[in-house]
Amino acid sequence: MSSSQQSEPPRPSSHTGPELPNSADGPPPSSRQVIRLPRLALIGVGLLLFSTSLPAASWPAALGWLLILPIVACIWVLRVRTVITPEAITARRFVGSDVIEWDSVVGLHFPDRRWARVVLTDKTEKSLPLVRFDRLPQLAAASGGRITDPYAAAAAAEDKARAEADDAEGKQAPTDR
Numbered sequence: 083m084s085s086s087q088q089s090e091p092p093r094p095s096s097h098t099g100p101e102l103p104n105s106a107d108g109p110p111p112s113s114r115q116v117i118r119l120p121r122l123a124l125i126g127v128g129l130l131l132f133s134t135s136l137p138a139a140s141w142p143a144a145l146g147w148l149l150i151l152p153i154v155a156c157i158w159v160l161r162v163r164t165v166i167t168p169e170a171i172t173a174r175r176f177v178g179s180d181v182i183e184w185d186s187v188v189g190l191h192f193p194d195r196r197w198a199r200v201v202l203t204d205k206t207e208k209s210l211p212l213v214r215f216d217r218l219p220q221l222a223a224a225s226g227g228r229i230t231d232p233y234a235a236a237a238a239a240e241d242k243a244r245a246e247a248d249d250a251e252g253k254q255a256p257t258d259r
Contacts, residue, residue, distance in 0.1 A: 115224035117212050118163035127156045164210045168226035171200065173210050184228055190221075192239055 131152035137145045158176050165172040171182045182200060191199040191207060198213040213221070222231035 083245065087123070093221040113168055113224060115166045115220045116163055117166070117210075117217055117220065119212065121159075123159045124156065127152050127159060129154055154192050162211045164213050166221055170225065173208060173212065175211055182208065184225070187228070 131149075134148040134151055138148045161174060162176060163174050165174070168184075170184060171187070173180045173182070182202070186202050186204075188201045188203055190210075191201055192215050193199060196209075198210045198215070198217075200205040200210055201207050218229070219231050219233055222229045222234070
């Protein structure tokens with residue numbers, strides 16, 4: 083005879099957080115979205131440090147300046163980001179940052195293969211670091227309804243068309259019986 087094959091829930095661990103009442107739904111959506119480079123990019127900075135340290139160590143008088151490159155890359159990875167909240171958009175760049183209130187935003191512009199640009203009421207544009215078209219769902223979730231999600235709108239239109247098609251097929255009764 084074999085033992086019962088019933089599964090047991092996992093035991094709580096110090097590595098797992100407390101269970102939420104609706105844990106199947108996942109965490110509630112955040113009203114603040116931060117778009118930045120993943121910390122895994124620091125591995126590339128480490129490789130850059132390694133590759134520049136060998137020439138700099140072999141001839142420090144001429145190539146010692148190469149050690150500045152990994153420092154600049156590390157600062158860029160850690161600093162550059164765009165933060166979207168229902169109150170404002172904050173664009174942090176390598177040097178400086180901009181806080182853009184939603185009242186001054188007219189729309190978004192996505193130039194070819196570049197970061198998004200926010201169009202302001204005075205017809206000027208400011209870039210949003212690391213924001214591309216595929217981040218629009220995050221922008222829409224954090225903007226408080228000021229930006230629409232084109233993916234959700236397309237899915238809703240597709241669902242509506244499918245429902246209308248199903249209704250049309252349901253109204254046509256088969257006559258060959």
